[in-house]
Amino acid sequence: MRRRAKSCPVTQIGIDPTLVVPPHNLLKAVCPSLCKPLTISFVSLPSFAIMCSHQALSTNISLVLAALFFLRIVLGSISRKFLSLPPGPKGLPLVGNVLDMPCEKEWLTFAQWGETWGDICSVTVLGQPLIILNSARAARDMLDKKSSIYSDRPVLQMGGELVGWKNTMVLLPYGDRFRRYRRMCHSLIGTPSAVKRFYPSEELEARRFLRRVLSKPDDLSAHVRKTAGAVILRITHGYEVKETNDPFVEIADRATEQFSLATAPGGFLVDLIPALRHVPVWFPGADFRRKAQEWSQTLCEMVDGPYTFVKQQMVSGTALISYSSAVLQEKKLVFEEEFDLKWSAASLYSGAADTTVSAMNSFFLALTLHPEAMRKAQAEIDSIVGPERLPTFEDRQNLPYTDALVSEVFRWHTVVPTAVPHRAIQDDVHEGYFIPKGALVIPNIWKFAHDPEVYSNPFEFNPERFLRSKDRTPEPDPREICFGFGRRICPGIHLADASVFISCAMSLAVFDISKCIENGQVIEPIHGNTTGTISHPEPFKCRVKPRSEKSISLILAEP
Numbered sequence: 001m002r003r004r005a006k007s008c009p010v011t012q013i014g015i016d017p018t019l020v021v022p023p024h025n026l027l028k029a030v031c032p033s034l035c036k037p038l039t040i041s042f043v044s045l046p047s048f049a050i051m052c053s054h055q056a057l058s059t060n061i062s063l064v065l066a067a068l069f070f071l072r073i074v075l076g077s078i079s080r081k082f083l084s085l086p087p088g089p090k091g092l093p094l095v096g097n098v099l100d101m102p103c104e105k106e107w108l109t110f111a112q113w114g115e116t117w118g119d120i121c122s123v124t125v126l127g128q129p130l131i132i133l134n135s136a137r138a139a140r141d142m143l144d145k146k147s148s149i150y151s152d153r154p155v156l157q158m159g160g161e162l163v164g165w166k167n168t169m170v171l172l173p174y175g176d177r178f179r180r181y182r183r184m185c186h187s188l189i190g191t192p193s194a195v196k197r198f199y200p201s202e203e204l205e206a207r208r209f210l211r212r213v214l215s216k217p218d219d220l221s222a223h224v225r226k227t228a229g230a231v232i233l234r235i236t237h238g239y240e241v242k243e244t245n246d247p248f249v250e251i252a253d254r255a256t257e258q259f260s261l262a263t264a265p266g267g268f269l270v271d272l273i274p275a276l277r278h279v280p281v282w283f284p285g286a287d288f289r290r291k292a293q294e295w296s297q298t299l300c301e302m303v304d305g306p307y308t309f310v311k312q313q314m315v316s317g318t319a320l321i322s323y324s325s326a327v328l329q330e331k332k333l334v335f336e337e338e339f340d341l342k343w344s345a346a347s348l349y350s351g352a353a354d355t356t357v358s359a360m361n362s363f364f365l366a367l368t369l370h371p372e373a374m375r376k377a378q379a380e381i382d383s384i385v386g387p388e389r390l391p392t393f394e395d396r397q398n399l400p401y402t403d404a405l406v407s408e409v410f411r412w413h414t415v416v417p418t419a420v421p422h423r424a425i426q427d428d429v430h431e432g433y434f435i436p437k438g439a440l441v442i443p444n445i446w447k448f449a450h451d452p453e454v455y456s457n458p459f460e461f462n463p464e465r466f467l468r469s470k471d472r473t474p475e476p477d478p479r480e481i482c483f484g485f486g487r488r489i490c491p492g493i494h495l496a497d498a499s500v501f502i503s504c505a506m507s508l509a510v511f512d513i514s515k516c517i518e519n520g521q522v523i524e525p526i527h528g529n530t531t532g533t534i535s536h537p538e539p540f541k542c543r544v545k546p547r548s549e550k551s552i553s554l555i556l557a558e559p
């Protein structure tokens, strides 16, 4: 209550054009009798203007405006006392809904709450309000249309503040630095046409992927991971990874693993008691401080190593075209610009690596489970591309089924099921609910992608849902939801889409994917989702073999 009163600039109720519920209706809803004086004041304003002389008019207008201003403050603060958070399960005194919070796959519990409490529901955990959105409409209304309010990120003491991940885009507070990172990303990878300059790198790395799979098909998931790292390091820093023990890939894998540990909910007491971050490193029991120092070191190595590499390549004139070299070649950077460039490039690396791995693994799982979809896509590729070459980006527009299959991969297995929480930068009133400053808003993307009102039989893998036919209009493109919302929407959306498309199309062209047979038994894979901000399909087995001799020669041919 005290927090609301302190940070409640009530005047914004009246002047914020993004509010869905007009202030008067809102006031009427909570306290009808309070609305009257306010309405009268507005109505009577024109009659003042007609009756009075110029000076008297301006004095009167000032008085009326001052009165209105005052009334709004008073009425607004009264009204907010009557407004409540969106509905949700009732919590306990002090700790709130701690015991209701799921330990894993929180998107399933959130979706159940949505069934009971509606598209916008809430819980409070140790005083922290969480607003859960269970429909894409609600997410667009709040996070897209009111993005000036809902674009901050939570403050994480261990991972963000102490280790330093708050300097990467995903945890960067909303503000000037955030806007600079986003501007840089936008100019380099923010549109499908900007991403085109990286098509040759994408195609090259996808070919290398095919070769790795051909030589060691049993290590499929390691190849998927290596390729994701290779693609993004090439694009961000023009760096070509080594086939084994690449130092940058290793350090990045270590840093991202430490990120997961550092940001795991409940992992560190300092996240609950922020004052602990001031405990000196030498203090007995302050293991978390020493761990934070060690992890911070790894993070800095991940950020500085590839950046130093690009700079050396620029000096020697051998730098490949990349996100970093494009900026560096424009001008000499001052300290702050250099900081922005290297941390935004590292943000892209950490944002890209694990997400595309998850999408590619679900592609292989989907084809293992749905050979009919694989055969349709292969027939399409065979007829359009022919047997003499591999598919390229130029073929995409002529491969509608393959394209629909990629869309279905994004929808069927939700890579980032609950996105990353958005944080309200100020108080808001949304659809009659009070959303306090600091509330975390969580879009349940998994639910949006499996909403039976939007996607028919949502648990089926069915690329046809995205194709137009006589008796079917295509279902909505999942890219509109799977990459998040508002000013925090994934900056890698076009790059991710390009990477996943080309790897899928090339793999379909040359490999058959099927269920494994062990000791005469068919191994039936199950589509399960791992818990975590980035969810992967549960490990599964599949068999990948070249479709023909011709496929082998295509894979081995030099580009």
Ligand code: HEM
Residues within 6 Å of the ligand: 169, 170, 171, 172, 232, 347, 348, 349, 350, 351, 352, 353, 355, 356, 359, 415, 416, 419, 420, 421, 422, 482, 483, 484, 485, 486, 487, 488, 489, 490, 491, 492, 493, 495, 496
């Ligand atoms: C299948 C692939 C991917 C999916 C499904 C995905 C999804 C997402 C989602 C849901 C968010 C949170 C958006 C929000 O808070 O509303 C996000 C953020 C982010 N993604 Fe991606 N992403 C993918 C690939 C990539 C790639 C390839 C890159 C880099 C090139 C990238 C970089 C980032 C960054 C830096 C953020 C943080 C943005 C911010 O906080 O402002 N992602 N992504």
